[in-house]
Amino acid sequence: MYHWIPFWPDTAAVNAIVVNNLYIAELGVSGLIMVTVVAMMLTFCIRYRKGSAASRADRVQKTWHFEIGWTIATLGAFLVLFVWGAAIYIWLYQAPRGDEEVYVVAKRWMWKIEHPGGQSEIDALHVPVNKTIRVVMASEDVIHSFFVPAFRIKRDVVPGTLETIWFKADKIGVFKLECAQFCGLQHATMQGEVDVLSGPDYARWLTEQGVHESLAEQGEAVFRAHGCSGCHGNNSTVHAPPLAGLYGTYVHMQDGSVRLADEAYIRDCILNPRSFTVAGYPPLMPDFAGQLGEDDLLKLVAYIKSLGKQESAQ
Amino acid sequence: MSVTTVERGPAAEPAAAASEPSYLTGENTVASWLLTRDHKRIALLFFASITFFFFIGGFAATLMRLNLATPEGLLQPAVYNRMFTMHGIIMVWFFLIPSIPTTFGNFFVPLMIGARDLAFPRVNLASWYVFNLSGLVVLFALVMGGADAGWTFYTPLSTSYANGYVFAAALAVFINGFSSIMTSLNFIVTIHRLRAPGMTWMRLPLFIWGIYAVSGVMLTATPVLAMDTFLLAVERFLGVGLFDPNHGGDPLLWQHMFWFYSHPAVYIMILPAMGVASEIIPCYARRPIFGYSGMTMALMAIAILSFFVWAHHMFVAGISIYSGVAFSLMTFFVAVPSAIKVFNWTVSLHKGSIIFDAPMLYALSFVLLFTLGGVTGLMLATLGIDVDVHGTYFVVAHFHYVMVGATVSAFFGALHYWWPKMTGRLYPEIWARFAAILTFVGFNLTFFPQFILGYLGMPRRSYTYSPEWQSWNLLSSAGASILAIAYILPLLYLGWSLLRGRKASANPWRATGLEWATRSPPPAHNFERTPVVALEPYCYDPERDTYVTQEGVPHAG
Numbered sequence: 001m002y003h004w005i006p007f008w009p010d011t012a013a014v015n016a017i018v019v020n021n022l023y024i025a026e027l028g029v030s031g032l033i034m035v036t037v038v039a040m041m042l043t044f045c046i047r048y049r050k051g052s053a054a055s056r057a058d059r060v061q062k063t064w065h066f067e068i069g070w071t072i073a074t075l076g077a078f079l080v081l082f083v084w085g086a087a088i089y090i091w092l093y094q095a096p097r098g099d100e101e102v103y104v105v106a107k108r109w110m111w112k113i114e115h116p117g118g119q120s121e122i123d124a125l126h127v128p129v130n131k132t133i134r135v136v137m138a139s140e141d142v143i144h145s146f147f148v149p150a151f152r153i154k155r156d157v158v159p160g161t162l163e164t165i166w167f168k169a170d171k172i173g174v175f176k177l178e179c180a181q182f183c184g185l186q187h188a189t190m191q192g193e194v195d196v197l198s199g200p201d202y203a204r205w206l207t208e209q210g211v212h213e214s215l216a217e218q219g220e221a222v223f224r225a226h227g228c229s230g231c232h233g234n235n236s237t238v239h240a241p242p243l244a245g246l247y248g249t250y251v252h253m254q255d256g257s258v259r260l261a262d263e264a265y266i267r268d269c270i271l272n273p274r275s276f277t278v279a280g281y282p283p284l285m286p287d288f289a290g291q292l293g294e295d296d297l298l299k300l301v302a303y304i305k306s307l308g309k310q311e312s313a314q
Numbered sequence: 315m316s317v318t319t320v321e322r323g324p325a326a327e328p329a330a331a332a333s334e335p336s337y338l339t340g341e342n343t344v345a346s347w348l349l350t351r352d353h354k355r356i357a358l359l360f361f362a363s364i365t366f367f368f369f370i371g372g373f374a375a376t377l378m379r380l381n382l383a384t385p386e387g388l389l390q391p392a393v394y395n396r397m398f399t400m401h402g403i404i405m406v407w408f409f410l411i412p413s414i415p416t417t418f419g420n421f422f423v424p425l426m427i428g429a430r431d432l433a434f435p436r437v438n439l440a441s442w443y444v445f446n447l448s449g450l451v452v453l454f455a456l457v458m459g460g461a462d463a464g465w466t467f468y469t470p471l472s473t474s475y476a477n478g479y480v481f482a483a484a485l486a487v488f489i490n491g492f493s494s495i496m497t498s499l500n501f502i503v504t505i506h507r508l509r510a511p512g513m514t515w516m517r518l519p520l521f522i523w524g525i526y527a528v529s530g531v532m533l534t535a536t537p538v539l540a541m542d543t544f545l546l547a548v549e550r551f552l553g554v555g556l557f558d559p560n561h562g563g564d565p566l567l568w569q570h571m572f573w574f575y576s577h578p579a580v581y582i583m584i585l586p587a588m589g590v591a592s593e594i595i596p597c598y599a600r601r602p603i604f605g606y607s608g609m610t611m612a613l614m615a616i617a618i619l620s621f622f623v624w625a626h627h628m629f630v631a632g633i634s635i636y637s638g639v640a641f642s643l644m645t646f647f648v649a650v651p652s653a654i655k656v657f658n659w660t661v662s663l664h665k666g667s668i669i670f671d672a673p674m675l676y677a678l679s680f681v682l683l684f685t686l687g688g689v690t691g692l693m694l695a696t697l698g699i700d701v702d703v704h705g706t707y708f709v710v711a712h713f714h715y716v717m718v719g720a721t722v723s724a725f726f727g728a729l730h731y732w733w734p735k736m737t738g739r740l741y742p743e744i745w746a747r748f749a750a751i752l753t754f755v756g757f758n759l760t761f762f763p764q765f766i767l768g769y770l771g772m773p774r775r776s777y778t779y780s781p782e783w784q785s786w787n788l789l790s791s792a793g794a795s796i797l798a799i800a801y802i803l804p805l806l807y808l809g810w811s812l813l814r815g816r817k818a819s820a821n822p823w824r825a826t827g828l829e830w831a832t833r834s835p836p837p838a839h840n841f842e843r844t845p846v847v848a849l850e851p852y853c854y855d856p857e858r859d860t861y862v863t864q865e866g867v868p869h870a871g
Contacts, residue, residue: 009770022698023769030689033653037660037685041678044663048599048856049670056601056665056857063605066661067654074653078646081696086639088698093635108475142471143565145630145705149771152702156631158566159470160559163632176780180630180705180773182464184475185391188776290560 010150012171019152095166098134103298106157107140109190119209123192128202132168136263138294145181162264169196219303222296241278247305252279266301334837351435357420359442367408374401379794385781394777395462402465407490414586418728419525425829428510428845433503441496448489455482469557469568473550488543491536498532512847519851523610524589527617531578539575573624581620587724591677596852597825598674599666603852605658612651619648629700645695667856672746676727679754680720687715708768711761734818738835745807752800759793826863
């Protein structure tokens with residue numbers, strides 16, 4: 001709706017529409033402040049230039065009520081902007097479960113995208129239009145930042161944890177995907193594109209990739225290869241926390257705290273289990289730090305999440 | 315070159331009271347300069363050092379803008395990355411942070427409060443040597459090829475991946491901090507202990523308040539920077555996992571620690587500039603500043619609040635949503651005293667008798683550019699918008715408006731305003747006005763297009779970009795070439811004025827401060843007798859075109 005404004009960037013997601021409105025409001029407030037200052041300055045500079053005939057008598061002596069006036073006025077305007085901006089931030093940064101999920105591994109200098117169906121792509125992200133997409137991101141090396149200007153979303157991908165973000169594209173087309181955090185030599189070329197497709201086109205694209213093994217199935221292979229199934233499998237005799245239905249629940253820890261079992265939690269537990277001992281279970285699990293790449297970790301996470309889905313489906 | 319120099323005061327009186335030679339001519343051996351304890355000579359030494367680094371940092375910026383004139387660029391990616399890193403490090407620590415405090419602060423704090431020198435003259439000299447030592451280290455890093463991790467040294471890029479001279483650059487920053495600490499300590503003690511009789515706190519010129527506020531911030535924040543760079547070295551050389559997640563560290567810990575220093579450092583760069591504007595505007599509007607006590611409170615409020623906003627650099631970095639919200643709120647709070655100051659400066663023109671000499675043109679540019687930098691800062695403080703524009707050219711444009719537009723304008727304003735006092739010569743007014751206007755035009759041409767580029771989504775620190783952004787980048791590069799001329803021009807005509815400029819009287823601008831009560835240039839011991847202060851600063855009367863100095867001496871039109 002703001003495309004009549006010159007130099008306006010593409011708007012292609014519900015996220016972007018919300019940010020656009022705030023941006024226009026903020027431009028308005030900024031413009032008002034600038035115009036006020038410039039108008040006062042110009043008026044005074046012309047009217048009270050040296051040698052002009054304007055009277056200089058009765059200069060304002062008491063200044064405090066002016067100062068209190070513009071303190072309250074600016075504070076009031078600022079608080080409105082603050083609340084508005086904070087509300088959007090909370091909405092943008094709490095990723096819902098989503099209609100679709102994609103996993104992203106950022107490494108110098110490429111974006112590797114993994115779809116739950118097992119399709120993977122590099123520097124390109126195919127998504128269906130009008131669906132809420134939940135993006136789970138990991139970094140192999142340094143800090144990157146996942147940025148789609150047309151969606152007005154950005155989040156740093158910090159190594160050592162998983163970050164999530166979401167969007168709902170509402171326009172079919174190809175949009176820029178950028179890295180917005182300096183990540184070394186070829187940072188400037190760490191760019192890709194987001195292809196927003198119609199539902200049928202997206203379904204066709206998925207099948208055209210010719211992949212037979214879903215991400216969770218690939219994760220199951222990793223799960224077996226690293227011996228996880230020895231303890232966490234259905235037939236295991238070891239007293240290990242069950243993984244089925246774990247994702248999205250609250251877990252009581254040995255130290256009394258309660259944690260939400262999201263993607264980052266599952267990743268942390270695999271790499272550093274001693275810090276995440278579940279209440280009622282002995283701290284037996286060896287840590288897997290250094291043994292699993294971010295790729296395999298994401299596959300494991302996808303597998304463990306899928307265990308929950310199978311359970312509820314049954 | 316036909317040049318007119320303008321003097322607004324009575325003609326230079328013959329040097330009747332020249333019982334003591336000026337600080338410039340007293341002794342003229344090299345040792346008398348290199349071992350001087352005179353704050354005025356040390357100020358000139360600092361001036362030489364920071365001017366050198368300003369042009370080095372400017373050279374890096376020139377290469378960057380040259381590279382960005384076309385999407386393909388001219389430089390190798392590695393060279394471009396090193397250029398923006400060195401540009402940032404040199405401009406922040408070797409020009410902007412020391413700029414106004416070490417030159418005009420050093421020169422004018424004692425003169426404006428009626429003291430003979432700073433409290434610790436030897437510490438002051440040591441500060442210059444430490445500064446130059448750190449300068450040698452940074453030049454070493456630059457000559458060897460430069461660091462390539464950005465001036466923010468974000469981990470784990472800086473500790474595990476970057477292969478330039480990152481540690482040499484960090485060491486330079488570490489050493490540089492001690493110079494800041496020594497200088498700020500000196501100012502605080504001097505302002506507390508060495509004020510002339512009658513110079514109460516509420517009679518201090520606002521420049522002194524600005525220096526006082528900035529010294530407090532420098533003294534408390536800079537030690538954190540020393541810790542940061544030390545820990546960076548511990549991780550890089552001893553492999554201790556502090557910031558690297560592969561060794562159990564947390565990359566965000568670095569960002570918290572770095573910005574805990576570097577956000578206050580932003581205010582270190584702007585507070586002295588606010589002080590300068592508050593000196594120049596009343597003098598050239600010929601009326602008292604509007605709301606003196608409000609201005610002092612706003613300065614101190616900014617200094618204190620600056621410590622509680624650091625994580626607004628990290629809204630998209632994966633901090634908790636709630637701390638994002640808290641830091642956004644604090645950032646809006648720190649904007650309130652800044653807004654008060656802008657309105658007070660503007661209203662200080664009301665019913666004045668305004669003279670548009672070069673210092674005033676620079677001061678008015680300062681106010682305008684600071685306001686534009688400020689309102690775009692509000693946008694960045696707004697969480698929903700920061701998520702979009704963080705890490706883009708929008709941020710680059712915003713902080714250049716504040717740190718270059720505002721602070722460097724104030725620096726040049728101060729240079730012209732106090733030039734007669736420092737050198738005893740008047741600068742050519744026409745050329746100076748031309749340079750001031752050229753600076754304003756060139757600056758806006760350079761940096762305003764970057765706001766648009768940022769909102770269109772161009773990420774910062776990129777040696778190449780999409781071809782559709784070329785016209786804005788070209789405009790920005792063209793503006794930068796104008797800006798470069800505007801910055802070199804004063805070097806030429808001020809240099810000329812040293813040799814050929816008309817001799818300045820003690821008070822060529824008919825100003826009220828104590829620094830104008832002594833000769834131009836001042837004698838080595840500043841005052842022939844200790845001044846006694848009777849009045850608040852800025853007793854100008856535009857109605858009758860008279861003024862009363864702080865010593866209570868009235869002057870007619």
